[in-house]
Amino acid sequence: MISIASGKGGTGKTTVAVNLAAAVQDLGVQLLDCDVEEPNAHLFLKPVMTESVDIHAEVPEINLQRCTHCGQCQDICQFNAIAILPEAALTFPELCHSCGGCFLVCPEDAVEGKTRLLGTVEQGLRDSIRFTHGRLRVGEAMAPPLIREVRKRAEKDRITIVDAPPGTSCPVIASLRGSDFVVLVTEPTPFGLNDLELAVGAVRKLNLPMGIVINRSDMGDDRILHYAEREGLPILLQIPFDRNVAERYARGELLTEALPWWKQSMLSLFGEIKNRLEAPQLLPMR
Amino acid sequence: MLELVVVSGKGGTGKTSLVGAFAALAAEKVLCDADVDAADLHLILAPRIVARNAFWSGRKAVIDPGRCTRCGECLQWCRFEAISTDLVVDELSCEGCGVCVHFCPARAVDFPENNCGEWFVSETPFGPMVHAKLGIAEENSGKLVSLIRREARSLAESRGLGLILTDGPPGIGCPVIASVGGASAVLAVTEPTVSGKHDLKRVADLARHFGVPVMVCVNKWDLHPETADEMERFCRNEGHRFVGRLPFDPAFTRAQILGKTIVEYGDCPGKEAVVSVWEKVYGLMRGTRS
Incomplete structure (x- = not known):
């Protein structure tokens, strides 16, 4: 499982993920788009969707016939999702993390299960590439449970490419956990470096091997190269800015199909990753 | 009090460069960087930190092996697969629900408060700024965003400043919801690409869901003029205000490398367009003030 991540948004994660998947599709590939807040990989891969499932979280509802207003459910809830008043019992389903504590603690069996829609998981096929993504419901705050549902649908014996969300907080951790290798896509600018450092910190916390792809490598300076050298992180690929590429991206094209040098770049990236996975003594850790 | 929150849905469309430029153009305001997960505004506004505060939020379970009787009951209660079979809590998976703490028959689970990051009040050449740094791989980004927006507001009130400029996070999840609620207006910065278009719709729907008026600006519009036109039509049809286009101008990157806003960088097409936006x-915003 190879995950494509970045700290900073808009550096080219999705471009690398979909084109890497397309370049090595003959090996048996699946792409998991874990950026459930803003999933974009399908716009480039254009899979034929075969399945769509709504995903719900379990949230409590208090049965007032049974409730004795003892308040134990309110006390165990760390997320302020239950308020027990002398005459009423209120629940705030959007705050609930579905830990199950209120169900377990209620002595009267007065907590009943209700659901909150988190979003949808869709699956499909593009040629031989299996595709899965999640779409968070607009207005829903919690991405990680939906990301876990996307991850759960991975087939074991395929090369898995994960398109992760930007940032370094819980949705990123839910996406990267258990990867064999993390590719961090960045750009050679102050914002690019600052956010790369944060992403490297997150990957180190997960204790995973990683490497760097520098996108728009000629639009900036050499700060990423110096940083990578200092930290002992490999530069796997550098992609110069190309207006033709930017325009094709704008239209939603797969670059490996239109531009042979892109396919070559993606194959070489895959080779770099594979070499590192097969020669663990070379893995840059911590 | 007016608060403009700059969002984008898709990352990397130019939110922070634009907020930096607005900081240089606007008078009498407080700046707020609500992208607490990957904050960048400080890189072009040269803040001098005057107050530094720890951000404590939520708790994490810690099993004390001395008191633990290895009964394994906690394993079956945890819904987040945060407890390993050798009964150690993985701090990255623990959501701090406290179920294991409550039900442990040996009372062997401690539940300390969690330090999730830091927040700062700074002075910049363009006015005061409230910003934060979420701890790496931490949770509760939404709560940190709410906290620094509250602090920015009270700072603006105490100094008699009528405007807050907030740099928002990408996406539509918890930190974005915390950024948008109660704002005077949202400015969505997008780019003329299939993904920009897709993500703009979702973030604009989110703002509408919370009853916040939406303005839209297309960055790098000349990379694909047809899509930029389409976005302008989209805004008209949806009732969002289209506030202009910014050209693809490498000066934005050059300014960033110098640690400056595009306004300070010097005359260029990018600056001209930013001023008009x-x-x-x-x-x-002044017109919609109620």
């Missing part, structure tokens, strides 16, 4: 945005 700001006039439109500020005019609309």
Whole structure:
């Protein structure tokens, strides 16, 4: 499982993920788009969707016939999702993390299960590439449970490419956990470096091997190269800015199909990753 | 009090460069960087930190092996697969629900408060700024965003400043929801690509869901003029205010490398367009003031 991540948004994660998947599709590939807040990989891969499932979280509802207003459910809830008043019992389903504590603690069996829609998981096929993504419901705050549902649908014996969300907080951790290798896509600018450092910190916390792809490598300076050298992180690929590429991206094209040098770049990236996975003594850790 | 929150849905469309430019153009304001997960505004505004505060939020379970009787009951209660079979809590998976703490028959689970990051009040050449740094791989980004927006507001009130400029996070999840609620207006910065278009719709729907008026600006519009036109039509049809286009201008990157806003960098097409977008945005905000 190879995950494509970045700290900073808009550096080219999705471009690398979909084109890497397309370049090595003959090996048996699946792409998991874990950026459930803003999933974009399908716009480039254009899979034929075969399945769509709504995903719900379990949230409590208090049965007032049974409730004795003892308040134990309110006390165990760390997320302020239950308020027990002398005459009423209120629940705030959007705050609930579905830990199950209120169900377990209620002595009267007065907590009943209700659901909150988190979003949808869709699956499909593009040629031989299996595709899965999640779409968070607009207005829903919690991405990680939906990301876990996307991850759960991975087939074991395929090369898995994960398109992760930007940032370094819980949705990123839910996406990267258990990867064999993390590719961090960045750009050679102050914002690019600052956010790369944060992403490297997150990957180190997960204790995973990683490497760097520098996108728009000629639009900036050499700060990423110096940083990578200092930290002992490999530069796997550098992609110069190309207006033709930017325009094709704008239209939603797969670059490996239109531009042979892109396919070559993606194959070489895959080779770099594979070499590192097969020669663990070379893995840059911590 | 007016608060403009700059969002984008898709990352990397130019939110922070634009907020930096607005900071240089607007008078009498407080700056707020609500992208607490990957904050960048400080890189072009040269803040001098005057107050530094720890951000404590939520708790994490810690099993004390001395008191633990290895009964394994906690394993079956945890819904987040945060407890390993050798009964150690993985701090990255623990959501701090406290179920294991409550039900442990040996009372062997401690539940300390969690230090999730830091927040700062700074002075910049363009006015005061409230910003934060979420701890790496931490949770509760939404709560940190709410906290620094509250602090920015009270700072603005105490100094008699009528405007807050907030740099929002990408996406539509918890930190974005925390950024958008109660704002005077949202400015969505997008780019003329299939993904920009897709993500703009979702973030604009989110703002509408929370009853916040939406303005839209297309960055790098000349990379695909047809899509930029389409976005302008989309705004008209949806009732969002289209406030202008910014050209693809490498000066934005050069300014960033110098640690400057595009306004300080010098005359260039990017600066000219930013000035016109700001006039439109500020005019609309003053007009909608109630």
